[in-house]
Amino acid sequence: MSTRIDRRFAALKEEGRAALVTFVSAGDPDYDTSLKIILGLPKAGSDMIELGMPFTDPMADGPVIQAGGLRALDGGQTMKKTLKLLKAFRAGDDVTPIVLMGYYNPIYVYGVEKFLVDAKKAGADGLIIVDLPPEEDEELCIPAMKAGINFIRLATPTTDDVRAPKVFRNTSGFVYYVSVLGITGTKAPDLKSVKQNVNRLRKHTSLPICVGFGVKSAEQARVIAKDADGVVVGSALVSAVEKSLNKQGKATAKTPKAVHDMVREIAKGVRL
């Protein structure tokens, strides 16, 4: 079964360039502004969107993305509203792949089966669930595959050659290589080890490999894009949201533009 993710990577392969994957938290800082942000992402140069499902306790995220999620929750964001946001995006864009990214508890509480039906209906193409390693595949990964939603796995510098086959066994869509040991947005990726690791992981999978965690500039994107099939930018965009807010922490007229400008700038790195 081909998904929007598969089709997008196939098209980019024709074009001969890597994908720019952009992460924003759904509902950050409020629903309406968030919708404006994601609606403008493809035009700004984003090839694929990771939409963060806010959670109170994001154990793999650094301070920037934690704050983005909490702003969204303070603004009244819920799982239902995240799916509504996705549906609203899909009304105007039926080609850009959307991957829902987050933690398992909100999905578990929503109900796995109901979530998969509703997410598919809303137009989700893939899931990245940080706290579901392959040891817990029966929870969501296998049901998601059956529902026609890609389950995208994180591989890390600790995913060695012994562990890699287990990690990739039920992965589809693409592989997200976490370029640093640590949480999102704190360390800059060591570009040399990225190259080595991407080449190492290719021995274990024919799926596209996207690289993220710590990417902030067009130059970093350009270097990573030479070896990877996609570059993920997250904290830099959530930080752009934060910097555009007024003193009360509310969105301003500049908020969507601040994100889109940064995407436009980093997109140059994959479009040389």
Added chain:
Amino acid sequence: MTAIPNSYRTGPDEKGLFGIYGGRFVAETLMPLILQLEQAYKDAKADPSFQAELDDFLEHYVGRPSPLYFAERLTEHLGGAKIYMKRDELNHTGAHKINNVMGQILLARRMGKKRIIAETGAGQHGVATATACARFGLECIIYMGEVDIARQAPNVFRMKLLGATVVPAKSGSRTLKDALNEALRDWVANVEDTFYCIGTVAGPHPYPEMVRDFQSVIGKETKAQMMKREGRLPDSLIAAIGGGSNAMGLFHPFLDDASVEIIGVEAAGHGLKKKHAASITGGKPGILHGNRTYLLMDDDGQITEGHSISAGLDYPGIGPEHAWLHDMKRVQYVSATDKEALEAFQLCCKLEGIIPALEPSHALAHVMKIAPKLPKEHLMVMNMCGRGDKDIFTVAEILGVKL
């Protein structure tokens, strides 16, 4: 579960599950470490020299066995069941936490880890970890919520005296759950040299099992001591529950003794309809901090803040084995409010000359509720898992006394 029929003591299974609870819900970066830890713990358990070394430290450094004390005046006052206290507050560092810490630190040494991280709420686990690290010359970093740092200043100073670095957790609600998040974030960033010393029977497998095993010394001693004093098993066991390590330590050796009634007491805070920290009584199953268990959360699956007068019980979850024992109805889970715990605290000071920590004061509050209705030959054991020196400021403030 590959259970021996009619045994409650065989869990977890190879996936780290107690029924549906437990598991390994962690980021991929941590998974290889957790598998490595599981193997290292298995090897240590099979090595008699590991247990011998631990026993030696428990005897000479921690001060075990702790006494099983007949609380004669409290028994007379309540006029019913014969009440014994398992005196784990007499341990070095003043609580049961050190039992587990000694085990984990010896394991960390076996694994060649030089940097120890831990989370702490009230500070008891932090102090115990800092103590053991000082004893073995290991680097020690303690994560503690900013709110807890403010309300547990003496313990923060103790940790610093012992050479630990105390890092405030400034995210989220800035309490114990956030300290756990920060410790997990540290671990993800420092996987090579760091050992995460978890303080309760929660977290990803193998922690719930490992911490339970190290704390089971409480129940094993209790069993032997009771046989010696009374010639039979106790009729009931009562312990306070935050994450549930002191309770699991007391309960586990008795789970297959059907005649023993077992009761865990959660913190009902201001009351179960208001702010509380009673995860089983007032929560539902979900996934947090590496395991599936009962959690306090809203309808959207967002974790809510617990409240208890006791910072050590102020956690929105509970160990997964407790969740299972609740579902199996082997252990009865009840709750006590801040007010009830405070009354029990004062009564214990006056009648027994023991200043209990606010955590076991919750267990005492339940003893006060049920002991009067029981016959005099009923043997009851409550776990006095910590001493109350750390809590005198909190108590003074509530009683309106200026120190």
